[in-house]
Amino acid sequence: xxxxxxxxxxxxxxxxxxxxxxxxxxxxxxxxxxxxxxxxxxxxxxxxxxxxxxxxxxxxxxxxxxxxxxxxxxxxxxxxx
Numbered sequence: 132x133x134x135x136x137x138x139x140x141x142x143x144x145x146x147x148x149x150x151x152x153x154x155x156x157x158x159x160x161x162x163x164x165x166x167x168x169x170x171x172x173x174x175x176x177x178x179x180x181x182x183x184x185x186x187x188x189x190x191x192x193x194x195x196x197x198x199x200x201x202x203x204x205x206x207x208x209x210x211x212x
Contacts, residue, residue: 145175163193167202174206182206
């Protein structure tokens with residue numbers, strides 16, 4: 132039970148962060164770091180397809196962002212692609 136409670140609390144924090152990234156993107160749609168961090172949050176929630184789309188958007192804005200390429204690769208690996 133303790134593991135479930137901890138996981139639920141972690142998911143709440145991640146969802147709150149996701150809402151913040153979405154707001155940042157709403158205010159500044161070309162904010163590559165917000166797109167990348169959004170992808171990380173989605174990956175943590177196991178929403179891999181959405182995470183990939185966020186990483187792709189970040190890379191469209193900033194093609195040489197190594198951290199976005201790396202995070203995208205982690206998502207693909209989690210999806211066994």
